[in-house]
Amino acid sequence: MNVLFVHNNFPAQYRFVARELAKDPANRVVAIGSSSAAAPANIRLIKYAMATGEAAHVHPFARRFELECRRAEEVLYSLSSLSGSGFTPDVIFAHPGWGETLPLRTMFPKAKIILYCEFFYGANGKDVGFDPEFPMTGLDGHVALHLKNASSLLALTECDLGIAPTAWQKSTFPKEFQAKIRVAHEGVDTEETAPDADAELYLPNGVKLTADDEVVTYVSRNLEPLRGFHIFMRALPNILRERPKAHVVIAGGDGTSYGARPPQGSTWKSLFFNEVRHDIDPNRVHFLGSVPREQYLRILQISSVHVYLTYPFVLSWSLLEAMSAGCLVVVSDTAPLRDAVAADRGVLVPFFDVQALSDSVIDALARPKSYQAKRKKARQHVVKHFDAMRVCLPELMKLVE
Structure with a gap:
């Protein structure tokens, strides 16, 4: 099986599953990430660099999405290089939070895409507006917050499966997409993080x-x-x-x-x-x-x-x-x-x-x-x-x- 991970801070939430998949010699595992990414053994890592661009001329509502499109372009170059080398993924793991998922379905229409559904922004019942000491003011702020979900919404329409780490984090996503999302935490290493009375x-x-x-x-x-x-x-x-x-x-x-x-x-x-x-x-x-x-x-x-x-x-x-x-x-x-x-x-x-x-x-x-x-x-x-x-x-x- 060919497996692709796309996460700018790889391995991040994929630290255990990527390592496990790479252990199997029948799998070829590749990851795409930014300059901060690092790869465990047996995983090929392709890094991309974000080009700096002038965002002053971009409407404030669109600045985040413009940055995500720049990142998507860099990922697209990496995907094209990967495809040119003969690698076609069967399964893609990806996080939608930075725009990296935007070119995935176009490049690999037959791949199964598993989305990491970490959080969906909203003005009610979540982080924004929770603390009266730091209020979000004005309609502009609410519109900009809503637009932070643009990449996630596009990714949700194209993915085959979503994975949320907790039940509440799943509940933050629109109800019409929740049928696609399963709750499965990535886990922690309980042997490493164990009590030690002599510490x-x-x-x-x-x-x-x-x-x-x-x-x-x-x-x-x-x-x-x-x-x-x-x-x-x-x-x-x-x-x-x-x-x-x-x-x-x-x-x-x-x-x-x-x-x-x-x-x-x-x-x-x-x-x-x-x-x-x-x-x-x-x-x-x-x-x-x-x-x-x-x-x-x-x-x-x-x-x-x-x-x-x-x-x-x-x-x-x-x-x-x-x-x-x-x-x-x-x-x-x-x-x-x-x-x-x-x-x-x-x-x-x-x-x-x-x-x-x-x-x-x-x-x-x-x-x-x-x-x-x-x-x-x-x-x-x-x-x-x-x-x-x-x-x-x-x-x-x-x-x-």
């Missing part, structure tokens, strides 16, 4: 933290409102005041992955840290920035309480990995978290309730033995439902077959 984390100032210390952890690709960074920071003064031996470890970049951007010349990290800096002990709040995988795992393994907050948006791998590592998770009571966390395996609090968040963390630090059952059940749940190799990959392979 040690060394901070930049030389301080060593272990599971015997009081450690509150927060991890996000970037520190931003969509992942509740502002709510978390506002809970710290009370937490640190009530728990004088606690340390807070925060991992994440200074950029913006999703949602609103900070005022020009600033970062969300600096804005919300400055908001509380006079009410906390900065020597006990440790910003580690973007960390390597090994250090990230140690952060989870030494955590006393792991806080994960999000608008109604895409479920992060980091939450499932925290649960797999045996963390006590204190999370926002928002979709799609309810697809993973329940009262017996974590603590859910209203997203905007800073007091409830701080009270929950303080109680967990004060009475750690009372929460051991939740930690254990959190890991059991992830092993049972989200283990990549034993649960999720077999489901995905059935869909491929």
Whole structure:
């Protein structure tokens, strides 16, 4: 079987299924991605480079789609080269979020296209308009948001199958397309993200933290409102005041992955840290920035309480990995978290309730033995439902077959 993956950040969500398909010598596996892509063994990777272009003359409503068309053009060149070399895919895995799917059906009309249905934008019940502190204003904003779905809609009409990682993420898509979409999470490596009572984390100032210390952890690709960074920071003064031996470890970049951007010349990290800096002990709040995988795992393994907050948006791998590592998770009571966390395996609090968040963390630090059952059940749940190799990959392979 000839298999093609199209994802600008390959392998991304395809890390397990691509590796599994490439193990079979009867399969030829090729991937197309941007300059940031990387390929596991036995997978041929074709990289494309995005040409920079002047978008000022393009109508604001069309700028995103114009960029997606530029990306589609680069993918088309890669597909033409691939076809010219004699490779015709039987199955194509693709993510519609960047326009890369636009030329697929034209180039390979007989291929089966499996679409990764991660999220469908909308102004109601999802991330946009959820937080009154950062409202979307004007009709223009709503029209532009609607147009962010253009590539996804075109891809949905042409795909043979859609795969959504959670039930709630599937529900974000238009009802007329949901019959095409199956729920099948890509999974996490529960052996790699396992508890380790002997784990040690060394901070930049030389301080060593272990599971015997009081450690509150927060991890996000970037520190931003969509992942509740502002709510978390506002809970710290009370937490640190009530728990004088606690340390807070925060991992994440200074950029913006999703949602609103900070005022020009600033970062969300600096804005919300400055908001509380006079009410906390900065020597006990440790910003580690973007960390390597090994250090990230140690952060989870030494955590006393792991806080994960999000608008109604895409479920992060980091939450499932925290649960797999045996963390006590204190999370926002928002979709799609309810697809993973329940009262017996974590603590859910209203997203905007800073007091409830701080009270929950303080109680967990004060009475750690009372929460051991939740930690254990959190890991059991992830092993049972989200283990990549034993649960999720077999489901995905059935869909491929």
